[in-house]
Amino acid sequence: MDIIASYGTMLVLLAAAVGFFMAYGIGANDVANAMGTSVGSKALTIKQAILIAMVFEFAGAYLAGGEVTSTIRKGIIDATPFADIPELMVLGMISALFAAGAWLLLASMLGWPVSTTHSIIGAIIGFALVAVGSEAIQWGKVAGIVGSWIVTPAISGFIAYLIFMSAQKLIFDTSAPLQNAKRFVPIYMALAGFVMALVTIKKGLKHIGINLGTFEGYALAIGIAVAVGLIGKMAIARLKMDPKADKQMQFNNVEKVFAVLMVLTACCMAFAHGSNDVANAIGPLAAVVNIVENDGVIAKKAALAWWILPLGGLGIVAGLAILGKKVIKTIGEGITHLTPSRGFAAELAAASTVVIASGTGLPISTTQTLVGAVLGVGMARGIAALNMSVIRNIVVSWVITLPVGAALAIVIFYVLRAAFGV
Amino acid sequence: MPTNAFLGVFAKSPIKPVEEHIKIVHKASKALIPFFNHVFKGEWDEAETLRVQIRNLERDADKLKREVRLQLPRGLFMPVERTDLLELITHQDKIANKAKDIAGRVVGREMVIPESIQADFLTYLQRCVDATKQASKAINELDELLETGFRGREVTLVENMLVELDAIEQDTDDMQIKIRQELRAVEAGLNPVDVMFLYKIIEWVGELADIAERVGSRLELMLAR
Numbered sequence: 001m002d003i004i005a006s007y008g009t010m011l012v013l014l015a016a017a018v019g020f021f022m023a024y025g026i027g028a029n030d031v032a033n034a035m036g037t038s039v040g041s042k043a044l045t046i047k048q049a050i051l052i053a054m055v056f057e058f059a060g061a062y063l064a065g066g067e068v069t070s071t072i073r074k075g076i077i078d079a080t081p082f083a084d085i086p087e088l089m090v091l092g093m094i095s096a097l098f099a100a101g102a103w104l105l106l107a108s109m110l111g112w113p114v115s116t117t118h119s120i121i122g123a124i125i126g127f128a129l130v131a132v133g134s135e136a137i138q139w140g141k142v143a144g145i146v147g148s149w150i151v152t153p154a155i156s157g158f159i160a161y162l163i164f165m166s167a168q169k170l171i172f173d174t175s176a177p178l179q180n181a182k183r184f185v186p187i188y189m190a191l192a193g194f195v196m197a198l199v200t201i202k203k204g205l206k207h208i209g210i211n212l213g214t215f216e217g218y219a220l221a222i223g224i225a226v227a228v229g230l231i232g233k234m235a236i237a238r239l240k241m242d243p244k245a246d247k248q249m250q251f252n253n254v255e256k257v258f259a260v261l262m263v264l265t266a267c268c269m270a271f272a273h274g275s276n277d278v279a280n281a282i283g284p285l286a287a288v289v290n291i292v293e294n295d296g297v298i299a300k301k302a303a304l305a306w307w308i309l310p311l312g313g314l315g316i317v318a319g320l321a322i323l324g325k326k327v328i329k330t331i332g333e334g335i336t337h338l339t340p341s342r343g344f345a346a347e348l349a350a351a352s353t354v355v356i357a358s359g360t361g362l363p364i365s366t367t368q369t370l371v372g373a374v375l376g377v378g379m380a381r382g383i384a385a386l387n388m389s390v391i392r393n394i395v396v397s398w399v400i401t402l403p404v405g406a407a408l409a410i411v412i413f414y415v416l417r418a419a420f421g422v
Numbered sequence: 423m424p425t426n427a428f429l430g431v432f433a434k435s436p437i438k439p440v441e442e443h444i445k446i447v448h449k450a451s452k453a454l455i456p457f458f459n460h461v462f463k464g465e466w467d468e469a470e471t472l473r474v475q476i477r478n479l480e481r482d483a484d485k486l487k488r489e490v491r492l493q494l495p496r497g498l499f500m501p502v503e504r505t506d507l508l509e510l511i512t513h514q515d516k517i518a519n520k521a522k523d524i525a526g527r528v529v530g531r532e533m534v535i536p537e538s539i540q541a542d543f544l545t546y547l548q549r550c551v552d553a554t555k556q557a558s559k560a561i562n563e564l565d566e567l568l569e570t571g572f573r574g575r576e577v578t579l580v581e582n583m584l585v586e587l588d589a590i591e592q593d594t595d596d597m598q599i600k601i602r603q604e605l606r607a608v609e610a611g612l613n614p615v616d617v618m619f620l621y622k623i624i625e626w627v628g629e630l631a632d633i634a635e636r637v638g639s640r641l642e643l644m645l646a647r
Binding site: 040159164166168172173174251338339341371374376378380381382383384385386387388389390391392394 | 430431570573574
């Protein structure tokens, strides 16, 4: 108990530092995945992508990011056994952040697309195992995470398939694709705006002290959706079409219309990513701050300290601006044959899945949803070629992330215990 | 920063190179028209230049074919069957090979084509080149096919192109019969060995259209799945 009393400020600072480190890693690596499809399909330039990512990651983290933190803090491990030994909880959360951040950095250096969500969960499980034993871990929840390896890609893949097929039916497979694109793309935009607005209203506005009723919430979401659709319509009307580009099918012009939509889905994706993944960095940090502020009492439900969300958001933005540029660039130049219409289906599906999951508090991984969504578009015969061996590797990396995160956290946990003499 | 593995999910698309390949192949077969124009006039130097040009195009096509094959490892998930795509490009490549063989043989033997059949020979050749052009046009719809998920209107469009390709090929068959008869009428006055080879060349030119049709039927198979 005296550890927390005597080293309180230092522990918070340490936790804040590793939390920032973790967020930085997320920004540098994960965001590139999230923005990659937009840049790859040439709907956005790298500069635009970074700008959009900065604004919407931060917005997503700040407006819709609160929900997942509680799942990570309270859902995976049971806090009760820690009631008498809060200092272990504090050290453990710090080591979990450090372990996950380190694993993320290592994996990025090796080029593995690991899930940031799962590395932090693995790390938390790891320290809980050695701190109080396996009874502190809610194995049912862990099983849920393992299940999400299948369920999440399946859901986002299915949504992507539906979106792609609907675009086929409504736009590409008609006698006047360009006209239909002009007519229907604003509806897709409204849809994207609706999902984003709804989650923000339902989950996020609480954090900044605005509470809306169910009816007002939906009404506002629909209002925003309509506004987004109208703005999209105007943007499309301003596009310069090249009548000579295609003789019969006008697909090049149709893709231009989709490129406008792609800008919006990129915003969506960044927003979704921010809302879901910023929690990975700030969840454990919030736990530490709570315990220290309450003098070692682990509160059942505690409000986030005001500075935690912005810190996570800033970390992500900093990582993105400093390191993410290169990754986005490689993606932008590496992906071939990803046109705006295909990229849009993948991105909107992934974003919807993440936003929905973030709303329900399920700690899913952005990588998983994107892989699932890309597969979905592929299944709809929309992407020229997908590398299955890479997808297999990605799935393997999901599986090993949990044990590796756990092992790293255990090592760091022992080091920290020795350092603080607990 | 090393490359992000997520981008590896998107393999390099084989569709564009396949389209590029048939364009080169068609160019090689098209070069036969100016080539034979020189041959008719006995301008062997110019013919030789064109032969070299055709040979270079054939080499370019070969290189592209090899690239496509290397790009298709087993673990690739594509909207079309791997084997179909490989066979498609193999057949495409044969057009360039045939064009090269024709030019090589004609220059090598400095073959003289009897004046009485020259005009018909040229229209015959032109029609065969039309067939490769039509095949090239159909193959170049591949990315639009991808855009529509290999379904619906675009499929009908390509199918119509292939029907036309079949019609062109039948035309060339009829023309081949006619030109053979014309050659038979004058063959008595020609060197027998030359005549032998001339029949061969006529046959080979016809094969350009045959192979083009086979490329079309490969594409049809891809659409059927």
